[in-house]
Amino acid sequence: MKFFFLILKNLRRNLVRTILTGLGTVVLVCVVTLVWSVLDFLNKATQEKSQNLKMIVTERWQIPSQMPFTYAATLSEGAARNPGDIRPADSMTWAFYGGTLDPQKVTADNFVFCIATQPESVMTMMDELDEMQPGPERDKMFALCEQLKANKQGIILGVDRLKTINKQIGERMKLYGMIYKDINLEFEIIGTFPESIARYATSAVFNRDYLYDSLDAWPRSHNGQPHPLAQKNMNLVWLRVPSNAAFEQIARQIESSPLYTSPAV
Numbered sequence: 001m002k003f004f005f006l007i008l009k010n011l012r013r014n015l016v017r018t019i020l021t022g023l024g025t026v027v028l029v030c031v032v033t034l035v036w037s038v039l040d041f042l043n044k045a046t047q048e049k050s051q052n053l054k055m056i057v058t059e060r061w062q063i064p065s066q067m068p069f070t071y072a073a074t075l076s077e078g079a080a081r082n083p084g085d086i087r088p089a090d091s092m093t094w095a096f097y098g099g100t101l102d103p104q105k106v107t108a109d110n111f112v113f114c115i116a117t118q119p120e121s122v123m124t125m126m127d128e129l130d131e132m133q134p135g136p137e138r139d140k141m142f143a144l145c146e147q148l149k150a151n152k153q154g155i156i157l158g159v160d161r162l163k164t165i166n167k168q169i170g171e172r173m174k175l176y177g178m179i180y181k182d183i184n185l186e187f188e189i190i191g192t193f194p195e196s197i198a199r200y201a202t203s204a205v206f207n208r209d210y211l212y213d214s215l216d217a218w219p220r221s222h223n224g225q226p227h228p229l230a231q232k233n234m235n236l237v238w239l240r241v242p243s244n245a246a247f248e249q250i251a252r253q254i255e256s257s258p259l260y261t262s263p264a265v
Contacts, residue, residue, distance in 0.1 A: 160201040
């Protein structure tokens with residue numbers, strides 16, 4: 001008790017100094033706790049990013065990236081060509097298609113931005129969709145992707161875009177191509193992305209075969225001439241790899257491959 005009263009006496013001797021010291025101690029504890037929390041979060045995030053990574057392959061020297069679809073098959077294999085080369089665990093291609101409901105009066109409200117890809121990869125490769133937990137929403141999305149495979153004219157819209165263009169699920173609509181000039185596509189709206197995933201609220205996805213079939217058919221009605229974007233019809237290739245080591249190895253395989261020179265990737 002003698003030492004306790006001595007401590008109190010010393011603390012009361014200079015109240016300002018005591019208060020400032022106490023406040024400094026509190027601030028220091030808060031700062032240390034904050035720094036530790038941030039470092040712990042970054043450590044966990046880094047651990048998560050050290051496996052199950054996604055690579056994005058683009059054209060090297062041009063934005064927007066425009067690659068020929070002939071690159072798709074080998075890029076989806078990570079340009080593996082030698083014994084010991086690594087192949088990705090999964091892949092998908094993206095082609096951007098933008099169209100308007102009214103070619104005479106193009107506005108933000110009647111424009112639809114779409115991703116043409118393979119339906120089977122939507123739920124395994126697209127961000128956030130690939131992390132959906134088992135449940136009714138996830139089951140519904142898998143069912144919609146199966147419909148995209150069976151119905152090339154099917155399209156999945158974001159909920160906000162569906163409201164903006166004043167359409168309903170089950171309706172048909174015709175988009176007049178603006179990125180792919182005069183490639184006009186007619187779609188059946190088969191469903192929407194989950195409302196819980198905001199990133200796709202204004203986007204759309206459809207079966208890439210519909211776009212590529214239309215490009216293949218173009219010469220038959222244009223004196224045998226290909227569409228101007230016939231060899232520039234793939235914007236991105238996404239690859240899923242298991243680790244940083246696999247990421248680096250596949251990157252080397254692609255960058256050293258003689259298959260991608262015109263254009264380089």
